[in-house]
Amino acid sequence: xxxxxxxxxxxxxxxxxxxxxxxxxxxxxxxxxxxxxxxxxxxxxxxxxxxxxxxxxxxxxxxxxxxxxxxxxxxxxxxxxxxxxxxxxxxxxxxxxxxxxxxxxxxxxxxxxxxxxxxxxxxxxxxxxxxxxxxxxxxxxxxxxxxxxxxxxxxxxxxxxxxxxxxxxxxxxxxxxxxxxxxxxxxxxxxxxxxxxxxxxxxxxxxxxxxxxxxxxxxxxxxxxxxxxxxxxxxxxxxxxxxxxxxxxxxxxxxxxxxxxxxxxxxxxxxxxxxxxxxxxxxxxxxxxxxxxxxx
Amino acid sequence: xxxxxxxxxxxxxxxxxxxxxxxxxxxxxxxxxxxxxxxxxxxxxxxxxxxxxxxxxxxxxxxxxxxxxxxxxxxxxxxxxxxxxxxxxxxxxxxxxxxxxxxxxxxxxxxxxxxxxxxxxxxxxxxxxxxxxxxxxxxxxxxxxxxxxxxxxxxxxxxxxxxxxxxxxxxxxxxxxxxxxxxxxxxxxxxxxxxxxxxxxxxxxxxxxxxxxxxxxxxxxxxxxxxxxxxxxxxxxxxxxxxxxxxxxxxxxxxxxxxxxxxxxxxxxxxxxxxxxxxxxxxxxxxxxxxxxxxxxxxxxxxxxxxxxxxxxxxxxxxxxxxxxxxxxxxxxxxxxxxxxxxxxxxxxxxxxxxxxxxxxxxxxxxxxxxxxxxxxxxxxxxxxxxxxxxxxxxxxxxxxxxx
Numbered sequence: 001x002x003x004x005x006x007x008x009x010x011x012x013x014x015x016x017x018x019x020x021x022x023x024x025x026x027x028x029x030x031x032x033x034x035x036x037x038x039x040x041x042x043x044x045x046x047x048x049x050x051x052x053x054x055x056x057x058x059x060x061x062x063x064x065x066x067x068x069x070x071x072x073x074x075x076x077x078x079x080x081x082x083x084x085x086x087x088x089x090x091x092x093x094x095x096x097x098x099x100x101x102x103x104x105x106x107x108x109x110x111x112x113x114x115x116x117x118x119x120x121x122x123x124x125x126x127x128x129x130x131x132x133x134x135x136x137x138x139x140x141x142x143x144x145x146x147x148x149x150x151x152x153x154x155x156x157x158x159x160x161x162x163x164x165x166x167x168x169x170x171x172x173x174x175x176x177x178x179x180x181x182x183x184x185x186x187x188x189x190x191x192x193x194x195x196x197x198x199x200x201x202x203x204x205x206x207x208x209x210x211x212x213x214x215x216x217x218x219x220x221x222x223x224x225x226x227x228x229x230x231x232x233x234x235x236x237x238x239x240x241x242x243x244x245x246x247x248x249x250x251x252x253x254x255x256x257x258x259x260x261x262x263x264x265x266x267x268x269x270x271x272x273x274x275x276x277x278x279x280x281x282x283x284x285x286x287x288x289x290x291x292x293x294x295x296x
Numbered sequence: 297x298x299x300x301x302x303x304x305x306x307x308x309x310x311x312x313x314x315x316x317x318x319x320x321x322x323x324x325x326x327x328x329x330x331x332x333x334x335x336x337x338x339x340x341x342x343x344x345x346x347x348x349x350x351x352x353x354x355x356x357x358x359x360x361x362x363x364x365x366x367x368x369x370x371x372x373x374x375x376x377x378x379x380x381x382x383x384x385x386x387x388x389x390x391x392x393x394x395x396x397x398x399x400x401x402x403x404x405x406x407x408x409x410x411x412x413x414x415x416x417x418x419x420x421x422x423x424x425x426x427x428x429x430x431x432x433x434x435x436x437x438x439x440x441x442x443x444x445x446x447x448x449x450x451x452x453x454x455x456x457x458x459x460x461x462x463x464x465x466x467x468x469x470x471x472x473x474x475x476x477x478x479x480x481x482x483x484x485x486x487x488x489x490x491x492x493x494x495x496x497x498x499x500x501x502x503x504x505x506x507x508x509x510x511x512x513x514x515x516x517x518x519x520x521x522x523x524x525x526x527x528x529x530x531x532x533x534x535x536x537x538x539x540x541x542x543x544x545x546x547x548x549x550x551x552x553x554x555x556x557x558x559x560x561x562x563x564x565x566x567x568x569x570x571x572x573x574x575x576x577x578x579x580x581x582x583x584x585x586x587x588x589x590x591x592x593x594x595x596x597x598x599x600x601x602x603x604x605x606x607x608x609x610x611x612x613x614x615x616x617x618x619x620x621x622x623x624x625x626x627x628x629x630x631x632x633x634x635x636x637x638x639x640x641x642x643x644x645x646x647x648x649x650x651x652x653x654x655x656x657x658x659x660x661x662x663x664x665x666x667x668x669x670x671x672x673x674x675x676x677x678x679x680x681x682x683x684x685x686x687x688x689x690x691x692x693x694x695x696x697x698x699x700x
Contacts, residue, residue, distance in 0.1 A: 005520075012516040114336065122340030124537045126571030133548040133576075144516070144549060216545065218538045218571055222337045222380065226511040226538065254513075261517045266508040267479055 004140040009258045011141055017254020018151035019213050023227060024234035024246040025158055026205035032241030033178040033198035034089060035098075039105040041206050041231060042224025043112035048073060048207025049214040049223065050120060056127045056214075063149055066211025070204040077203030081196045084108070089195060109224070116221035124220040132216040150212035157208060158247050161201070165243065174198060178241070233277050239290020248288060252276065325369040327632045329622055330376060330392045330422075331615070332403035332413050337380025338510070338536055341565065342405045342611055347375060348603050349612030350402065353619035353650070363623060365630040371623065378404045378413070385409035389416040398422055399632045400622045402615060406535065407433065407448075407481035414441045423638040425621060427585055427614040429482040429560070434665045440638050442662050444614065444621075444655055445585030446671040448485030451559060452531075454673055455583040456494050458687055459529055459557050466698040470528040474504035474554065476518055476543065477533030483507075486533060486559040503527050510536035512543070519546035522554060532558045532582075541571055548576055555698070558582030561610035564676050564683035569606075574681030579697055581677040581686070584610045586617070586655050589674070589691035607682055617654025624651055656691060 027041045048069045055065030088100035131145035165171040176184040177194040185191050217223070234253050238245025253273050260272025280288065331350050333343035354371045362368040376392035378385035385404050392398065393416060400423045404413045407430035417424035418438045426433060426441065429448040434441060446454070463470045473495055477483045487507070495502050503525040506518045512534075522530065534540035540563065547556075563582040588596045588608050596608045603612075621641075626632060629640035646652040646660040661669045675687035677696060684694035 008520065009517070012514060016514045117336050117340060122336070122344055124341060124567045124571070126541060126567070128571065128573055133545045135549050142516075142550065144546075216542075218541045218567075220338065220341070220537065222340065223538070225338065225380070257513045258517070266506050266518070269508065269513060 006262075008141050009262060010255065011143055013255035013258030014251060015144065015147040015151050015254070016257065017251035018147075018154040019209055019250075020227070020230055020234055020253050021247040021250025022154035022157055022209035022212070023206050024231045024238070024250045025161060025243055026202035026209070027231050028235045028238065028241055028243050028246030029161070029198055029205070030202035031235065032243065033174060034085075034195045035241075036085060036089065036101050036199075037105065038202070039102070039228070040109040040112060041202075042228035043109045043116075044073065044077075044203045045206045045210035045213070045227065046116065046219070046221060046224045047076075047112065048210030049217075049219040050116070050125075051207065052211035052214045053125055053127055053219050062127050062129060062211065062215045063153065066150075066153065066208050066214070069207040069211045073207035074200040074204040077200035078196050080108070080203070081199040085199060086192060086195070113221055113224065120221060122221060124218045126218040127214050129215050144216070146216035150215060153212055154209065157205065161205065161243065170197070230273070233273060237277055237280055237287055239287030242287065242289040245287055245289030252288075325366060326372045327363060327366065327369050327399050327626060328372045328374050328396060329619065330374045330389075330398045330401035330403070332376045332378050332385060332389045332392060332401060332409075333405050334379060334385075334409070335375065335377040337384075338538075339378075339380065339406055341537070341567070342562065343378065345565070345605075345609065345611035346402075346405060346615040347373075348599070348605070349615035349617075350375075350619050352599060352602060352612070353616045353623075356650070357619070357623050363626050363632075365627045366632060369632070371619070373619075374398060378406075378409050382408055382412045386412040386416055389413040393417065393420045393422055397632075399626065399634055400425070400637050402426070402618045402622075404428070405611065407485070411481060414438060417441065421638070422634045423622075423625075423641055425618040425641075427610065427618070429585065430485045432481070432485070434667050438666065439642075440634075442641055442666045442668075444617065444660070444668045444671065446673045447667065448482050448559070449489045450671075451583045451673045452486045452489045453494060455531075455557055455559070455675070456490065456498065458583075458675055459555070460498060460500075462696065462698050463528065463555075468528065468698075470498075470500055472503045472525065472527040473500045474506075474522055474525065474527035474530045475502065476504065476506050476522070476530055477508075477559070478510045478512075478535055478539060479507050480510070480533075480535050482560060483533030483535065487531065490531060504530075508539070510534075510539050512536070512539040515539075515542040515546040518543060519550045519552060522547070522552045523550045526552075527554045530554045530556045532556050532563070533560060535560060535562045537562070537565075537567065541568075544572055544576065544580075556580045560584065561587070561676075564609050564678065566606045568678075569681045574678070577678035577681065579677060579679070581675055581696075582683075583673045584676050585671075585673060586610050586613050587674050587676045587683070587685045588613060588693065589653075589656060589685050590693055591691075592653065609683065613654050617651050620649065620651035620654070621646070621660060624649065656688075 030038050051069045052065040056062045134145045135142040173189045174194050177191045181191045234249035235246045238249030256272045256276050333346045335343040358370045362370045376388035378388050402425050404410050407428040410426045410428035418440050423440050427445050431447040434443045475487050504521045561584045599608045625637045625640040629636040652658045674685050676683045677686045686692050686696035
């Protein structure tokens, strides 16, 4: 019975972590390629949840709806990059650039949250799916169906991103721009276009994660606040800018949140996460998958 | 490109300008009252509901000739966003109360917010009406705070009394109870007496006691414990909507059959039906400070027509009552001065009119602590996708149905 209980906690943690992982990949990709800390990431996730909700209203299954958020959000990311971010990246004093980016993404986050509150109203909405309240039973272990589907799709999407980055020319060009923008541009890579691509993909991924989340989690304009800190923790835990790192970081957070409950009361659920976070930072400052930072 | 940026800049500048332009200056004799409630963040929906009630009352009062004692002065609402943290709520109160002369205030829904906001009101000597439940709100010797709701500990006592009684009548005596909820102030004060004395006094064993800090990551562990312990009643307090949805979805997933007794009106908002479906909600009940009662059907219909809401709940009803109560106090004080209104509120004894009928029992009189004398909670139960007042029977709109 004790073993079964432990397995249940681990399984629950992994299922929760799967969606954290997908959310975090987008953030890591944007940071890895562009060195931009995107505070508005959670708000794009919220918009992805709403789009999935509207798809569901039109009769599209939310799991498919989550995938269908990818093209429009890729385009949105591209446009936001072209119209706003490109103006504060590439060239100039890096410190001032960093400040401008922080202010820009933070401002974007405030504008999106408040515009959503005004236009979509603060009334929470939810997609009613049969699988949100059903479980796959593996003996005594219960796996929530919505979370299982979301987990599986998060894995597939993450694998897709990984293959894209390591097996395609565009992916290689993207990584080259991340590693050394200057050398990449000497090789004929359009670094600015790569940044647009990275931002588009990053936003599309988090929107898809939002769509998957919406299959079992209510949607409201302020929903980003419940996840944004965890996303950042996952990205830093995994090693700033590392895609596999962010994925594992997300899984670790879910797992730690769940396993913390075995030893600590519920109120301290996130304490476990931050203790692990501090330990990792102390013992391995570059994060689980990070390379030692280039020193200036 | 540059044209687009220019258009964007102009639009942004206009939005900014709109934000700083001061709202139209009211005529000199208008009486301003403040509503500090969450209008953004995770409790924004509750603030929106409160505002609906306030707007309705103000419109009625002004349409009926305003405040007669002040020569027909109109009431004007100044709302401030309490946001999603105590700090934001306090600074919102500070801002709204110092910017211009406010005669009285209402807010701020979440007890944790109210505790902070009433400190500001006390310091600035502005009378403050609240629907928040936490006992501590009126335990600090404040002179300007008036609490119309029965306090949490009293609600706990009466809710327990009621459910044990109902269970006994249905031949399912309560032997094991569970406590499940977040650690916001009202919930804490509801759970505390249950945990410390009330359950033990009735010989009920507390088998699950799980409290979290919102937001809840996942409800599996909690509901697993409920499934294992099979309590005869679950005392439930999850003020944050996503947390509550996660718990209730899991309750269904794990086929937990224990009856659920909530604390607070957050459990009876229309979005629950849309997110969970009416079958899942049936017979879940909650204890609230007020809810539409027998005889208020016409009034509720008017509210629904105005707002498009499918039914009325505590938050708009209470705030509606509060605005009317302020109006009555101003009439009695014959002044818009906050101190005079405070003194009038301390002496007021209303048994009829829109203010009194918004609360149960229909009487508004405050004791020296600022608590409404005789305030009794109502029990509201989901039946067929709508929440009805079921207890006390004198004002019930439907008979109570015990969990099958």
